[in-house]
Amino acid sequence: MSSDLRQALEANDLFAKKSLGQHFLLDLNLTGKIARLAGIQSGETVLEVGPGPGGLTQTLLESPAAQVIVIEKDARFVAHLKEFFKSYGDRLIVIEGDALAMDEASLLRKYEAKGAARLISNLPYNVGTPLLVKWLKAGDWRGPMCLMFQAEVAERICARPGQGAYGRLTVLTAARCNARLAMAVPRLAFVPPPRVESAVVVLENHDHPYADLAALEHVTAQAFGQRRKMLRASLKGLGDCEALLAQAHIDPTARPETVPPEAFFALAKAWRGVAL
Incomplete structure (x- = not known):
């Protein structure tokens, strides 16, 4: 100093x-x-x-x-x-x-x-x-x-x-x-x-950022709120989570800490399409 x-x-x-x-x-x-x-x-x-x-x-x-x-x-x-x-x-x-x-x-x-x-x-x-x-x-x-x-x-x-x-x-x-x-x-x-x-x-x-941060916040709050559970259990609050996970090409038995960010972006996009 x-x-x-x-x-x-x-x-x-x-x-x-x-x-x-x-x-x-x-x-x-x-x-x-x-x-x-x-x-x-x-x-x-x-x-x-x-x-x-x-x-x-x-x-x-x-x-x-x-x-x-x-x-x-x-x-x-x-x-x-x-x-x-x-x-x-x-x-x-x-x-x-x-x-x-x-x-x-x-x-x-x-x-x-x-x-x-x-x-x-x-x-x-x-x-x-x-x-x-x-x-x-x-x-x-x-x-x-x-x-x-x-x-x-x-x-x-x-x-x-x-x-x-x-x-x-x-x-x-x-x-x-x-x-x-x-x-x-x-x-x-x-x-x-x-x-x-x-x-x-x-x-x-990023040169190409993921734009819909509000949707991503919602999806990740659900996923990581119960991070020890498989996604098909922790994401039940999103509605038909099995269909959303399939659309995002995510294994429903995966746990959130193993899923890369890009997959969460795809999941948020899928949820936003249904939520609209």
């Missing part, structure tokens, strides 16, 4: 709040690695959620990004970020608010962002999964993502069929992105250290 940032935090008594799931990444060597993994291009807009004291923000501002927009829920850090990074002028835009409720498309239009925004964040553990699902549903405003999660969540995002971590989040992610687990981050890298390890996931958009 830079000595200037450390001094600013100490001077203003800025500590992490457990209620907001705050664990700060202040090692500029690590934040630099994350920025490089993210692949920021010249002229891009970067969107960061939960910057806290600004360890990652500092690295993002030193990148070729045209502007860095940060969304921070904690008013203490909104004031701190504006003051500490004021030398960057309008390249840094600090928004106070809840990212889960934020209309990112409108925000980016307001600040005249050019092209899709690249999402780069050390996400608070308590909102990481819902934010990812929200962003998977996003329109053209969203570009590639480089996000830090609790290691267990990162494994679920990047799992392969047959692995223990494979599940609903894996399938939803695969509908829109190619995901890879890019870097492990030890718990002691954070202030204060969380009880669990963390990992950075890089998500690149």
